[in-house]
Amino acid sequence: MAVNSLREYLDLLDTTGWLRSFDQPVSWDLEASAATMLANIRDGPVPVFESIAGIETESKLVGDPYRGPQTRPWDHFAQALGFPSGLSGCTYYDRVIARLNRTKAPRTVASHRAPCKETVRTGTEVDLLSFPWPYIHEGDGGRYSNHHTIVAPDPDTEWGTWSSHRMMIHDSSQASLLLLAGEQVPNRYYYDYEPRGEPMPVAVVIGAEPTVESTADMWIPTGRSEAAFAGGLKNAPVDLVQCETNDLYVPATAELVLEGHVRPDDRLDEGPFGDYFGYMNGPRRSMPVFEVDAITHRHEPRLPFCVEGSGVGYGQNSTSTLRLVAAGPDATVGLRAAGFDVAMAVPWRFTSRTVWVIATDRPYPGYLHELANFIFTTWGMLHIDFFVFVDAAVDPLDPRAVLTAIALEADPDADFHQFGVERMPKVPLNIYQTPDEKGSADVGTSKAKTAKAYIDATTDGDATDTTATAETRKRAQERLVEAGLDAARFDRLDEREGKSQ
Amino acid sequence: MIPFTQYVRGLAGDDDLVRLDGPFEVPVDVLAAEALRASGPALRFQRPTGIDLVSGVFSGPDQTQHREARPWSRLALGLGLEPDATLVDLLETISTLGPTGGNPEPTYAGQAASGTDIDVQDLQLPQGETDMWPAVTLGVASVSTADGTHWAPVHGSVVGGDTLRVRVPDALSSLVADGTTMTIALGVPPAAITTAYLLAVTEQTTTPIQSCGVTGTVPLVPTNGGLVPSATEVVIETTVVDRQPDFRSDRREGWEYVVASGPLSLSVESVRATDTPVIPISPVGRPLADDIQLTGLATAATLYHRVNNYWGISPVEWVMLPAEAELGICFVASDVLYGGFEWQLANILFSFSSLFDTVVIVDEDVPPQDFGRVLADVWLKSHPARDWTFSEPDAPAATRPHYRTDNETGSRLYVNAAWDPRWKETYIAPRVTFQNSFPGNVRDVARALWDESDTGPEDTTESGASR
Numbered sequence: 001m002a003v004n005s006l007r008e009y010l011d012l013l014d015t016t017g018w019l020r021s022f023d024q025p026v027s028w029d030l031e032a033s034a035a036t037m038l039a040n041i042r043d044g045p046v047p048v049f050e051s052i053a054g055i056e057t058e059s060k061l062v063g064d065p066y067r068g069p070q071t072r073p074w075d076h077f078a079q080a081l082g083f084p085s086g087l088s089g090c091t092y093y094d095r096v097i098a099r100l101n102r103t104k105a106p107r108t109v110a111s112h113r114a115p116c117k118e119t120v121r122t123g124t125e126v127d128l129l130s131f132p133w134p135y136i137h138e139g140d141g142g143r144y145s146n147h148h149t150i151v152a153p154d155p156d157t158e159w160g161t162w163s164s165h166r167m168m169i170h171d172s173s174q175a176s177l178l179l180l181a182g183e184q185v186p187n188r189y190y191y192d193y194e195p196r197g198e199p200m201p202v203a204v205v206i207g208a209e210p211t212v213e214s215t216a217d218m219w220i221p222t223g224r225s226e227a228a229f230a231g232g233l234k235n236a237p238v239d240l241v242q243c244e245t246n247d248l249y250v251p252a253t254a255e256l257v258l259e260g261h262v263r264p265d266d267r268l269d270e271g272p273f274g275d276y277f278g279y280m281n282g283p284r285r286s287m288p289v290f291e292v293d294a295i296t297h298r299h300e301p302r303l304p305f306c307v308e309g310s311g312v313g314y315g316q317n318s319t320s321t322l323r324l325v326a327a328g329p330d331a332t333v334g335l336r337a338a339g340f341d342v343a344m345a346v347p348w349r350f351t352s353r354t355v356w357v358i359a360t361d362r363p364y365p366g367y368l369h370e371l372a373n374f375i376f377t378t379w380g381m382l383h384i385d386f387f388v389f390v391d392a393a394v395d396p397l398d399p400r401a402v403l404t405a406i407a408l409e410a411d412p413d414a415d416f417h418q419f420g421v422e423r424m425p426k427v428p429l430n431i432y433q434t435p436d437e438k439g440s441a442d443v444g445t446s447k448a449k450t451a452k453a454y455i456d457a458t459t460d461g462d463a464t465d466t467t468a469t470a471e472t473r474k475r476a477q478e479r480l481v482e483a484g485l486d487a488a489r490f491d492r493l494d495e496r497e498g499k500s501q
Numbered sequence: 502m503i504p505f506t507q508y509v510r511g512l513a514g515d516d517d518l519v520r521l522d523g524p525f526e527v528p529v530d531v532l533a534a535e536a537l538r539a540s541g542p543a544l545r546f547q548r549p550t551g552i553d554l555v556s557g558v559f560s561g562p563d564q565t566q567h568r569e570a571r572p573w574s575r576l577a578l579g580l581g582l583e584p585d586a587t588l589v590d591l592l593e594t595i596s597t598l599g600p601t602g603g604n605p606e607p608t609y610a611g612q613a614a615s616g617t618d619i620d621v622q623d624l625q626l627p628q629g630e631t632d633m634w635p636a637v638t639l640g641v642a643s644v645s646t647a648d649g650t651h652w653a654p655v656h657g658s659v660v661g662g663d664t665l666r667v668r669v670p671d672a673l674s675s676l677v678a679d680g681t682t683m684t685i686a687l688g689v690p691p692a693a694i695t696t697a698y699l700l701a702v703t704e705q706t707t708t709p710i711q712s713c714g715v716t717g718t719v720p721l722v723p724t725n726g727g728l729v730p731s732a733t734e735v736v737i738e739t740t741v742v743d744r745q746p747d748f749r750s751d752r753r754e755g756w757e758y759v760v761a762s763g764p765l766s767l768s769v770e771s772v773r774a775t776d777t778p779v780i781p782i783s784p785v786g787r788p789l790a791d792d793i794q795l796t797g798l799a800t801a802a803t804l805y806h807r808v809n810n811y812w813g814i815s816p817v818e819w820v821m822l823p824a825e826a827e828l829g830i831c832f833v834a835s836d837v838l839y840g841g842f843e844w845q846l847a848n849i850l851f852s853f854s855s856l857f858d859t860v861v862i863v864d865e866d867v868p869p870q871d872f873g874r875v876l877a878d879v880w881l882k883s884h885p886a887r888d889w890t891f892s893e894p895d896a897p898a899a900t901r902p903h904y905r906t907d908n909e910t911g912s913r914l915y916v917n918a919a920w921d922p923r924w925k926e927t928y929i930a931p932r933v934t935f936q937n938s939f940p941g942n943v944r945d946v947a948r949a950l951w952d953e954s955d956t957g958p959e960d961t962t963e964s965g966a967s968r
Contacts, residue, residue, distance in 0.1 A: 030943045031947065034946065035946075035951065038948070070567065138938055279933060309938070353550070354881055407829025413911030472527060472630060473531060475532075475533040480536055485519065
């Protein structure tokens with residue numbers, strides 16, 4: 001059975017030895033982040049900071065709770081979903097895809113039954129600075145909340161739309177939100193609420209249950225509810241509760257909820273910040289203002305944060321892991337729903353928001369162009385620069401196999417395709433544009449346009465390894481495990497359900 | 502010089518070799534391939550005949566995970582380097598084994614392989630599921646001419662008790678005629694097989710080993726074919742009986758993608774082995790196979806030496822042809838001296854090797870052991886329109902990739918994933934790292950927290966090691 005809250009998930013990590021609680025005081029001012037980064041780059045346990053130095057608070061900080069093991073990043077999340085341990089990556093994807101195909105509508109609960117309402121503060125009791133928001137990297141523009149789900153209105157769904165946008169704390173009631181046009185919630189603000197001069201109601205949900213947290217990075221089609229996909233993933237309805245000061249509904253088991261609104265025609269500084277590509281991103285920009293109207297929370301709230309920038313290269317963090325374990329299966333479902341017969345869509349492990357690998361057949365000429373065009377104009381528009389297409393038989397979770405496919409099958413003469421050269425929008429969260437090119441456009445995208453590219457690393461025929469049958473390979477792996485090699489290293493000891501690998 | 506058996510014992514002593522006891526219901530080459538694919542240890546196949554096989558001894562774990570060991574760590578030990586030797590240490594060591602411009606004084610010693618009561622089929626070399634005959638891999642062919650002894654890698658099949666069919670570089674074939682004696686050495690010191698690969702990939706097989714650095718480090722012994730290392734495990738003396746046999750192998754060892762090769766039919770005259778011989782094998786054609794690693798390292802050593810002796814300075818930090826990319830991409834870390842230097846660097850690499858037609862350039866401060874960073878920077882630092890540069894489509898196809906095998910011309914590609922030297926310093930985004938993102942006192946606090954913890958991550962390197 002899937003877990004129902006962040007706390008249950010942390011307990012699960014504890015039972016498997018992947019959690020470490022620190023009782024000694026640790027400062028929110030870089031110390032918690034530094035300790036978390038060490039764990040991220042060294043593949044250590046998830047740290048929980050029980051006592052925060054320099055502030056009177058009952059809150060605890062949790063560093064990158066969803067980071068998975070470097071060798072098998074899906075392991076922890078699989079346990080959170082109630083799956084058996086030891087699944088291969090492909091089997092894990094199959095199971096998650098099956099759940100995403102069976103969405104479950106959320107159910108509402110009364111306020112008195114919602115743990116996130118254990119404490120309610122409104123009016124003059126609202127004080128953002130009473131919480132230990134971490135200062136994450138030296139050089140950041142300020143203290144951040146960057147591991148949360150933002151709930152905003154959506155006229156097409158009853159439950160609003162969920163997404164994630166980093167938030168820089170300014171004072172006791174204000175923060176700036178990084179809203180980049182092109183994404184659903186920012187578009188709602190820039191092209192709907194702000195032109196009408198209306199504040200956009202928003203709730204920032206911190207420490208939601210795992211399946212909720214994982215949907216924030218999914219691309220859910222317009223008119224569909226993230227809450228229903230979170231329920232499908234969980235195989236049970238997600239409990240929602242109405243906000244105190246607006247009509248939005250938020251996950252009831254969340255640790256902390258900031259209710260408020262984004263003011264029209266108002267901006268505050270945001271950034272710089274060390275973001276997901278592993279480099280400090282600047283310059284400081286003007287971004288919309290989130291004003292807090294109410295704060296509700298559980299007793300002793302656990303506030304997760306992500307040390308962004310540590311999830312590139314070999315390192316993993318919460319966001320890089322959630323992309324791999326949730327956004328990948330979700331993208332696979334979405335592409336299949338759009339009529340593309342893809343086997344798997346998987347973010348590239350070393351830079352999970354810049355490159356994706358898609359294992360697919362090529363049923364007709366021009367198929368890859370259509371597939372790339374579809375993605376680059378929908379969920380892959382702003383952040384993703386490259387797609388790599390490999391044969392359906394290639395495991396896109398295996399970077400070596402993907403690298404081999406690029407090296408041996410992608411002909412520079414015919415298989416590298418640049419899309420919309422210098423014509424496509426790009427978020428300023430990149431390091432290949434100069435600060436002048438990024439500019440400071442009002443709606444967040446870079447002033448200069450860019451290009452995207454896809455690489456066709458599929459074979460023209462059957463170039464898979466045929467020197468041994470699948471059964472022989474499996475017997476070899478069994479023999480090697482008998483000799484003492486770690487079974488987790490092998491890919492054929494876990495039969496992929498319902499399919500032949 | 503480290504003899505092969507001592508090298509194998511060393512790997513076992515380092516817990517980097519696992520012993521499997523026969524019989525083997527699964528083909529040995531499949532076991533070897535699966536261990537490599539899983540980045541596992543080297544394997545020793547213990548057999549009742551007393552003739553053991555070992556696999557993975559010249560390979561290593563892939564770099565798509567951070568690990569304590571590198572793909573080149575085993576070979577570095579075999580060449581007498583320290584366990585923490587860098588890639589550049591190894592590349593420079595490999596270069597010293599080749600032509601020196603002088604004639605190092607050879608050392609001669611008695612032949613370790615003295616037993617003679619076996620034939621070549623008794624070696625029970627591995628035979629894959631789809632193979633017609635047992636395979637000879639990781640061998641060194643030795644022939645003698647008036648200039649001296651010539652070594653080359655050899656790959657082939659045991660087609661009978663007294664017949665081998667092999668492929669050798671054309672340069673070696675050109676030195677022999679029907680009736681010429683040729684010795685096949687199996688289980689030679691790592692320095693010797695590395696030399697054979699180095700000479701092959703630099704097309705210097707016709708250079709006698711008496712003019713190579715290896716002669717000064719590996720004790721030798723004369724055989725009917727030519728000099729071989731005295732510590733060779735199995736010495737097969739043969740006579741060339743056919744220089745144009747009808748023989749093809751579906752699978753090629755790595756060096757065969759670099760130089761032209763041709764078949765020879767050999768009549769086996771004698772097989773001599775040590776008392777308990779150990780023979781290296783490579784699962785040719787499978788990911789991370791030993792022959793691919795040897796070819797990649799020998800080629801990288803050559804390219805590293807050449808590009809750093811070309812412009813009067815040495816701007817290149819390292820060159821790598823990773824087995825993870827099957828030698829089809831060349832990665833290079835360099836100081837980009839000036840705008841346009843990246844073009845020069847990529848194209849000179851294309852000039853010096855025909856294996857690949859994609860080059861990726863990363864900044865000089867990217868360490869080769871942090872391949873994860875390389876696999877991120879390729880996409881992060883390069884502008885999708887401006888930094889992926891294609892040549893005119895009239896270049897010959899590279900030899901390693903599968904495309905354009907019909908001699909059609911096409912484009913080459915280099916990816917510039919290094920900072921543009923023309924950029925202002927303020928344009929360069931600082932990396933998020935433990936060192937850069939936290940002041941010293943905070944780093945000390947973070948380290949102390951984990952050091953005091955029983956369950957903390959190991960304090961190895963900043964990049965960390967996989968569990």
